[in-house]
Amino acid sequence: xxxxRSTEYSERGIFGLRFGRKDGHDMRIAIETEQLCKSYGxxxxxxxxxxxxxxGSIYGFLxxxxxxxxxxxxxxxxxxxxxxxxVSVFGKEMNRKNRLDILKQTGSLIESPSYYGHLTGRENxxxxxxxxxxxxxxxxxxxxxxxxxxxxxxxxGAYSLGMKQRLGLAAALxxxxxxxxxxxxxxxxxxxxxxxxxxxxxxxxxxxxxxxxVSSHLxxxxxQMATHTGIIHKGELIFQDSLEHLHEHSRKRLLLKTGNxxxxxxxxxxxxxxxxxxxDRISLPDMEDEKVAFCIAxxxxxxxxxxxxxxxxxxxxxxxxxLTGKQVSL
Amino acid sequence: MKGFWTEIKKIKRxxxxxxxAGIFLVDLAxxxxxxxxxxxxxxxxxxxxxxxxxxxxxTITLPVLAAVLASRLCDMExxxxxxxxxxxxxxKGAIFRxxxxxGGLHILVFAFLQLSMIVFLVWYYRIPQELEAEQMxxxxxxxxxxxxxxxxxxxxxxxxxxxxxxxxxxxxxxxxVGLFSWFFSLPLRYLTPWGYYCVGCTINNIYYKETxxxxxxxxxxxxxxxxxxxxxxxxxYIYGKNLFLKKEV
Numbered sequence: 294x295x296x297x298r299s300t301e302y303s304e305r306g307i308f309g310l311r312f313g314r315k316d317g318h319d320m321r322i323a324i325e326t327e328q329l330c331k332s333y334g335x336x337x338x339x340x341x342x343x344x345x346x347x348x349g350s351i352y353g354f355l356x357x358x359x360x361x362x363x364x365x366x367x368x369x370x371x372x373x374x375x376x377x378x379x380v381s382v383f384g385k386e387m388n389r390k391n392r393l394d395i396l397k398q399t400g401s402l403i404e405s406p407s408y409y410g411h412l413t414g415r416e417n418x419x420x421x422x423x424x425x426x427x428x429x430x431x432x433x434x435x436x437x438x439x440x441x442x443x444x445x446x447x448x449x450g451a452y453s454l455g456m457k458q459r460l461g462l463a464a465a466l467x468x469x470x471x472x473x474x475x476x477x478x479x480x481x482x483x484x485x486x487x488x489x490x491x492x493x494x495x496x497x498x499x500x501x502x503x504x505x506x507v508s509s510h511l512x513x514x515x516x517q518m519a520t521h522t523g524i525i526h527k528g529e530l531i532f533q534d535s536l537e538h539l540h541e542h543s544r545k546r547l548l549l550k551t552g553n554x555x556x557x558x559x560x561x562x563x564x565x566x567x568x569x570x571x572x573d574r575i576s577l578p579d580m581e582d583e584k585v586a587f588c589i590a591x592x593x594x595x596x597x598x599x600x601x602x603x604x605x606x607x608x609x610x611x612x613x614x615x616l617t618g619k620q621v622s623l
Numbered sequence: 624m625k626g627f628w629t630e631i632k633k634i635k636r637x638x639x640x641x642x643x644a645g646i647f648l649v650d651l652a653x654x655x656x657x658x659x660x661x662x663x664x665x666x667x668x669x670x671x672x673x674x675x676x677x678x679x680x681x682t683i684t685l686p687v688l689a690a691v692l693a694s695r696l697c698d699m700e701x702x703x704x705x706x707x708x709x710x711x712x713x714x715k716g717a718i719f720r721x722x723x724x725x726g727g728l729h730i731l732v733f734a735f736l737q738l739s740m741i742v743f744l745v746w747y748y749r750i751p752q753e754l755e756a757e758q759m760x761x762x763x764x765x766x767x768x769x770x771x772x773x774x775x776x777x778x779x780x781x782x783x784x785x786x787x788x789x790x791x792x793x794x795x796x797x798x799x800v801g802l803f804s805w806f807f808s809l810p811l812r813y814l815t816p817w818g819y820y821c822v823g824c825t826i827n828n829i830y831y832k833e834t835x836x837x838x839x840x841x842x843x844x845x846x847x848x849x850x851x852x853x854x855x856x857x858x859x860y861i862y863g864k865n866l867f868l869k870k871e872v
Contacts, residue, residue, distance in 0.1 A: 370711050373871045396711045407708035409699055411636045420629050424712040449703075464708065 320347035322384075323472055323504040324369060329378035331364050331528075339364050340528040341378070346472075346506050346521070348383075349498050353519030353536070354508040355613075361528040362508040363404055366476050369506075370401055382472065397425070400470035402478055406461030410450025414441060414460050417449050418467060425468035435463040439493065455486040462493070466501075473497060475507040479514060491518055512613050524616055531616050545579040545606045552598035560595055561588060576605075626713050630721040633699060642691045643733040646684045651740055653680055658748045669750030671839035673741055674758055675826040678765065681737075682801040682820040685770045690794025692729055693777035694787045696722045701785050706872035719782065719864050726774045734767045758825055761844045765823020768849065772816050772856045773797065779863030783870065813848055816855065822848040 324346035331339040339361040346352040356362050367373040369380050371392045380387045382395045408417050418432045436442050439459040444452065449460060458478060465473055475494065479487045495518055497503045509515050515522055515536075522539055524532040532539070550573060551557040558575055561568050566588055568577040577588075589599050607615075657676055658669065665672075700706055700718075709718055738759060745754050773794075780790035797817040804811070804818030812818045828839045 367707075367871075372707055372710055393712075393714065399711065401708070401711055403707045405704050407705040408703045409633060409705065410703055411699070412633070416632070416635065420632055421708070421712065423625055423629050423632070424709075426625070461708075 320350070322346065323348040323350075323382065324352075324506060325381040325384075326365070326369065327379045327381070329365065329368055329380065330376045331361070331368060331373060332376045338528050339368070342525070342528075342530045343533075344369075344523055344530065345533065346504060348504050349502065350504060350521045351494065351498060351519045352504070352506045353515030353522040354506060354525065355512060355515045355522055356508075356510060356525035358510050360510075360525045362510075362525055363476050365525065366401075366403060366474050366506070366508060370396065370399070370403070370474060372403070397468065398471040399474065400465030400468070400472070401474040401476075402458070402461040402465045403474070403476045405480075406457040407464070408449040408452075408457055408460055410448065412449060413446050414449055414452070414456075414463075415445040417460060418463055421464040421467050427468040431467050431469070435466045438466060439463040440489075454481040455483065458482060458486075458490065462490070469501060471503060473503050473505045475505065477508055477510070479509070479511075487514075494518055512609055516609055524613065526616065539609065539612065542612045543607045543609060545604060547577040547579060547585065548601075548603040548605045549575040549577060549599065550601040550603075551575070551592060552600065556595070557592055557597050560592060560597070564588060564591055574601075574603075579604075626717045627721045627724060630725050634696070634725070637695060637699065639692065639695050640729065642688055642695070643729050643736075646688050647733060647736050647740070649684060650677070650680055650737065654740070654744055658744060666748060666750050666752075668752055668839045669748060670741075670745060670752040670754050670758075671826045671828075671841075673744055673750075674762055675824060675828065675839065677737065677741070677762065678820040678824040679802075679805065681766055681770075682805065682817065683798055685766070685820070686773055686794050686797040686801060686817055688733070689726075689730075689770055689773035690777045690791050690797075692726045693722075693774055693781045694790055696726055697778060697781035698787045701787070710872055715868050716864055719778070719867050722782075723775060723778055723860075726778060727771050730770045730774055731767060734763055734770070737766060738763055758841065761823065761825045764844075764849070765820065768852055768856075769816065769819040769823060772819070772852055772859070775856060775859055775863065776816060779859065779866065782863075782867050813851055816852070819848065819852050822852075 322345050324344060326342055326344040329339060329342040329344070330337065342361075342365055344365070354362050354366070364373060368375045369382075371380075371387060382399065385391065385395055387395050409420070412420070415432060415436070418435060422429065422432055436445050439462050441456065441459055441463060444456060449457065452460065458481070462475070462478065465475070478494065479490050482490060491514070494505055494507060497505050507515075507518060519536050521535050522532070523530055548571065549557065549568070554570065554573065554575055558568055558570065561575065561577070564587075566577055566580070566584075568575045570576070585602070589602065592599055654673065654676065658666075658673070661669070661672070700709070706718075741759065741762075742754065744750070777790055777794055780793060781787060784790055797815075800815050801817030801820060804815060805821045807818065812822050822845050825841055825844050826839055827842050828837050830837050
């Protein structure tokens with residue numbers, strides 16, 4: 294029997310932050326990985342990834358193509374053997390023996406949808422239902438959830454890509470899993486399909502109490518769906534926290550250019566305005582107009598010429614680019 | 624059992640039985656043609672002629688059947704990208720085992736059909752020779768065991784290769800190897816699995832030039848060969864399954 298591990302999130306996250314509720318209570322972790330690594334030959338495609346997916350969240354796993362998202366998700370499902378590291382689901386360490394027991398509470402849609410083209414949509418779902426040991430009625434429920442009742446008797450091979458994705462999602466929902474892993478579920482969908490899939494995913498935690506981990510290379514997609522996010526780049530997890538906190542990084546700042554930035558930085562610090570150098574400007578946290586006027590007057594009194602005062606707000610794309618240093622599909 | 628039933632559900636509309644049925648009809652037509660060419664005097668050892676001709680025909684047709692069966696059973700998973708889903712729902716080894724059992728059942732039914740065909744041919748062509756149960760059992764054992772081993776080999780190839788043309792091609796090459804093995808000396812016949820239709824054949828003949836007569840006679844069943852085949856099957860099963868288990872999806 295596996296050792297029961299603490300599932301309370303108490304460690305400090307990347308950027309020194311925690312996953313915590315606003316009421317101060319820590320969230321239970323649904324999926325946790327520890328120092329997860331995968332290498333193919335000499336190439337390390339996933340490096341020491343420590344994921345923390347809080348229960349009941351929609352965790353957006355963001356990264357450019359080839360960053361290691363699918364490999365990480367496959368390792369969580371045990372489809373790919375980790376070179377090093379550990380995966381835990383609801384506090385249970387996954388190993389070869391308990392893998393299937395743990396995965397009973399997990400539904401997944403990895404990369405392209407899985408289906409038997411010569412069988413109808415319903416027959417495809419019946420196969421998954423039998424293997425999951427789920428109730429027969431669940432097939433109807435799943436078909437209804439993904440709005441495929443009318444197409445259920447058509448052969449899956451004749452479905453459009455969007456329909457195949459929906460069929461894959463319906464299959465993942467069978468057995469009412471507590472965790473859903475969706476790897477780029479909107480790939481190949483038209484705008485209406487993307488919108489529909491997004492709404493569907495967003496509704497899952499509330500409707501079924503599920504935890505959803507969804508990967509994408511589209512920042513805007515994650516921004517519209519997720520409550521928490523992890524950003525992976527070149528196999529390394531470079532950010533992980535609530536989306537709310539990611540947005541905090543996009544808060545307004547003031548940029549100040551003076552005749553003597555070093556002296557200005559010191560004087561501002563003495564006035565209680567802690568700033569930092571950003572290239573040839575001083576970056577200050579946003580403040581009230583009166584305080585801005587007070588700071589500028591203080592600098593002028595010290596014979597420091599104020600050349601420029603700018604308001605600066607980074608958007609999510611800038612933050613992402615800053616983290617990955619790479620242009621990403623938006 | 625759940626896994627096996629889903630395997631049966633999966634082959635709906637796949638016409639998997641079409642290949643064994645088609646080959647059975649080819650065999651029947653071939654045997655009918657062979658027997659109808661014989662003169663009435665030659666029918667006196669008709670049973671032996673059938674029991675020697677059928678393994679030869681099987682050497683040509685059954686490696687192809689094994690390749691087609693294995694490919695049809697495995698390719699639907701490749702085409703539909705279903706391993707990623709299946710491996711989260713059942714043991715990977717169970718996928719391997721269930722496909723093998725299902726393919727094996729098709730072979731078993733096919734072998735029973737061939738036995739019925741022999742009985743039918745003896746009745747239809749009024750062959751005076753008595754049909755020996757012992758020879759029928761040897762024929763059945765040899766056909767089943769050899770074809771099931773070939774099915775296993777083809778299944779391993781089909782599961783490991785995304786392009787199903789390669790396993791089918793190997794099956795075709797096997798047909799030629801098997802056919803040539805009838806002309807190999809005894810120890811060489813044991814070296815390839817395709818040659819075991821010949822190893823398991825308990826009827827032989829000798830041609831007398833002077834009288835231009837072919838005399839059929841029985842030889843003892845090669846229990847050693849049969850044991851070697853079973854041993855090879857066990858090793859292949861373990862090795863093939865491990866290969867499949869190691870394959871990442």
